Amino acid sequence: MFSSEEVVAVFLGLARTQAASRVPGIAAQTALSKIKRALPTDDAERIDALLGVMTRTSQDGGVAPDPAVMLTVAEAVTLRHVLDLRYVGGKGVHSRRTVHPYGLVAHSDRWYLVALDTDKQEQRAFRVDRIRSARSIPGTFAPPQQSDMEGRLLALFADADYRWQVVLRIRETEDHIRGHLPQSVARLERLDRAAERGREDAPPWHRAVIHAENLDWLPSVIAALDCEVVIDRPEELRSRVKAAATRMLHAAGGDQ
Structure with missing residues (x-):
């Protein structure tokens, strides 16, 4: 009663439903099994x-x-086959890409293909819903050593080519920082200055590198971190933080 593509659509929908729950539903499992047998x-x-x-x-x-x-x-x-993609970018620009596909990852309501763009010789994340067509072409490739596709996708998000590169030094635990700057937003590096003299129990310093298209959202994140933060760059972020601090003082009835 279904076309082959309709069967796949139903199957994928049930598979997503099953994976979204930590305790897979019996009905979803039964339906998946029946479809596979048919x-x-x-x-x-x-x-x-x-x-x-x-x-x-x-x-x-x-x-x-x-x-x-x-x-x-x-x-x-x-099968490690090379793919020819017809792709629509974020600004509606149509392009044709030749890629080495490494893995499919679902993140934040989107499916992404992690792949090597052979023209640019860079790993990229392609939104699968923006792929208009995909076909295998002659040729195979060796997969990368890194098998953690989830981690690779988040790293690609954090390293995206945006307008600003922000560098912060933050004195807190990694868990605390990640609560405000997740892996998809910032790269974290623990610095050697884990504690100052006389404060051996102080949390360690981390360097956070953030690629951002705009800076407007960062002052509120810095305030929410509620710990020692040093802005290394850019200078424009310092200006925004100072302006936000002035507004907060006005709101609290503080002196100018």
Whole structure:
């Protein structure tokens, strides 16, 4: 009663529902099993390959991409085939990319393909729902040593080519900092100055490197950190923080 793509769409929807819960529902498991038994062997193997390369971060992918694209990409990841993509960028720019597909990751309501863009020779994250077509072309590739696709995706987000590069020094534990600057937003490096003389119990210093398109959101994050923070750069962020502090003093009825 379903076309092959409709079966895949239903299957992926049930798979997402099952993965979104820490305790998978019996109904979802039963439905998945029934669908797999009804599929031809080749189609069932394709879906197994797809599920085998799907990775989820703390949030499940809520935007459903084209099932045919997902299957093609998953097969290419499994078989290490080079892909030709027709892709629509964030500003609506259409482009054609040749990539080495490394993995599929769901994060913050989106599915992403982590891949090497062969023209730029850089790893990139492509939103799967923006891939208009995907086809395998002759050639294979060796996968990277790094197998943590989730970590790689978050690192790509943190290193994105935005207008500003912000460098902060923050004196707090990594867990505390990550509560305000997650891995997808900032790279953290623990510095050697773990404690000052006479304050051996003080938390360590960390350097946070943030790539941001604008700076307006950062003063409130710095205030929310509620700890020692030093702005290394840019100077424009210092100006915004000073302006925000002045507004707060006015609001509190403090002296100018």
